[in-house]
Amino acid sequence: MSLNLAEELVDNPDSIVTQHDYILYSKTTHSYSPACLKLLDLLDYYVPKIERAYVEEGKPALFCNTYNWEPLFVYALGYTPIGYTEMGRYSDREDMQVSEDHYQFPVETCSMVKCVVGQLHKRIGAFTIKRILTNSTGCEPFNLAWEIMRKQGYEVFAYETTYRGPTVTGERLEKLVKFMIEQLLDIAEWVTGERKVDEEALREEFRRKNRLMKKLKKLLELRVTHPFYVKSLATIMFLNVGLSNYFGRPKEYEEGIDLLIEELENEPVNPDDLKRVIPIIWGGGTGQEFGVYEAIDQAGGSLLGFRDAPFRLVNEDLPPLEAMARYVYGNARAGAGVYTREVLESEYNRLGARGMILYGYIGCSYSSVDREMFRRYFHEKGLPCLNLEGSFQVGAPHGQLLTRVKAFVEMLTSTH
Numbered sequence: 001m002s003l004n005l006a007e008e009l010v011d012n013p014d015s016i017v018t019q020h021d022y023i024l025y026s027k028t029t030h031s032y033s034p035a036c037l038k039l040l041d042l043l044d045y046y047v048p049k050i051e052r053a054y055v056e057e058g059k060p061a062l063f064c065n066t067y068n069w070e071p072l073f074v075y076a077l078g079y080t081p082i083g084y085t086e087m088g089r090y091s092d093r094e095d096m097q098v099s100e101d102h103y104q105f106p107v108e109t110c111s112m113v114k115c116v117v118g119q120l121h122k123r124i125g126a127f128t129i130k131r132i133l134t135n136s137t138g139c140e141p142f143n144l145a146w147e148i149m150r151k152q153g154y155e156v157f158a159y160e161t162t163y164r165g166p167t168v169t170g171e172r173l174e175k176l177v178k179f180m181i182e183q184l185l186d187i188a189e190w191v192t193g194e195r196k197v198d199e200e201a202l203r204e205e206f207r208r209k210n211r212l213m214k215k216l217k218k219l220l221e222l223r224v225t226h227p228f229y230v231k232s233l234a235t236i237m238f239l240n241v242g243l244s245n246y247f248g249r250p251k252e253y254e255e256g257i258d259l260l261i262e263e264l265e266n267e268p269v270n271p272d273d274l275k276r277v278i279p280i281i282w283g284g285g286t287g288q289e290f291g292v293y294e295a296i297d298q299a300g301g302s303l304l305g306f307r308d309a310p311f312r313l314v315n316e317d318l319p320p321l322e323a324m325a326r327y328v329y330g331n332a333r334a335g336a337g338v339y340t341r342e343v344l345e346s347e348y349n350r351l352g353a354r355g356m357i358l359y360g361y362i363g364c365s366y367s368s369v370d371r372e373m374f375r376r377y378f379h380e381k382g383l384p385c386l387n388l389e390g391s392f393q394v395g396a397p398h399g400q401l402l403t404r405v406k407a408f409v410e411m412l413t414s415t416h
């Protein structure tokens with residue numbers, strides 16, 4: 001990192017343009033924490049490192065979802081997962097333009113899809129990772145993107161839906177579990193050529209995931225008494241992206257988390273911080289408009305609760321494939337919005353939160369319906385909610401969005 005650039009960004013955060021700038025800026029504002037610096041480095045070089053290892057050492061890797069269970073399963077199959085939604089933060093306006101002009105995606109198509117398509121387009125003809133594991137649970141824009149990429153020479157495998165409705169229990173759930181086990185074997189066959197899974201490798205991944213979920217839970221608890229030590233962007237990246245795919249380097253990620261817990265345990269509690277903190281819940285996924293997090297920090301807020309809080313462990317006592325299938329259906333992302341709402345509500349109760357930010361992407365009809373339902377539900381409970389629609393950031397963050405975030409947090413501060 002150039003010292004001048006980093007200093008310039010700290011002196012004038014408004015000059016930040018790209019997501020990479022934000023990561024550099026975060027490194028500077030966390031210079032007191034070796035753990036944060038280590039984890040931010042892992043985040044920064046996540047995709048390029050995996051691609052380089054693939055090209056230079058032949059280390060197997062593939063693109064997949066960032067869902068909690070999918071990267072875990074890919075690791076157990078001996079591959080390194082790249083969460084394709086992470087490609088967005090390497091994107092620029094040219095990528096968006098390629099999607100719109102070359103592939104004829106309508107302008108109003110979700111920016112996440114357009115950024116990913118633009119990034120994959122850049123790799124056509126290059127010697128690099130060409131396998132994409134996906135599912136049909138996602139959305140039509142992504143399904144369309146995968147069909148296009150298949151025609152462009154990518155090898156795409158889409159397994160069926162993992163949806164579980166809120167009333168699905170008993171016999172119906174058992175049928176789903178059997179169905180999921182077959183799908184897991186389908187994935188294994190596509191990835192490795194063999195319709196079987198190394199059960200010990202899968203168990204090892206369960207142990208790692210459970211261990212890390214407990215550590216992340218501990219970290220979130222420590223953040224309640226140290227609300228400003230790890231800032232919003234870093235927290236959400238360490239939690240959502242890191243806990244899901246370990247930034248491609250599981251051992252280093254776990255070392256970083258251990259170190260961060262140690263730092264927080266040794267850091268004295270500042271009573272002034274506890275007086276002024278406004279606990280806020282982040283009710284979105286991993287928003288790729290990093291300026292939103294900075295706006296929360298600048299206004300004095302602290303994201304302490306998350307929709308993707310680690311809340312359910314894998315059952316290590318079951319046969320591994322069954323445990324994997326039950327974990328998939330026990331996850332909030334396995335379907336109905338009511339599961340997500342339960343997570344948000346439990347975070348809200350855990351923290352005595354003052355407000356919630358519901359974040360989704362413009363053009364996403366799926367999340368906008370859920371967000372509106374959540375907003376109404378929590379409003380009725382007296383919890384102020386801000387329903388934000390953003391996009392994958394290409395270029396400087398949207399000024400109007402930042403103004404809304406700041407005004408919301410300042411409103412919570414004034415009613416404190």
Ligand code: SF4
Pocket residue numbers: 110111112113138139140141142361363364365366367
């Ligand atoms: S935000 Fe919505 S439209 Fe965009 S990729 Fe996700 S599900 Fe699809």
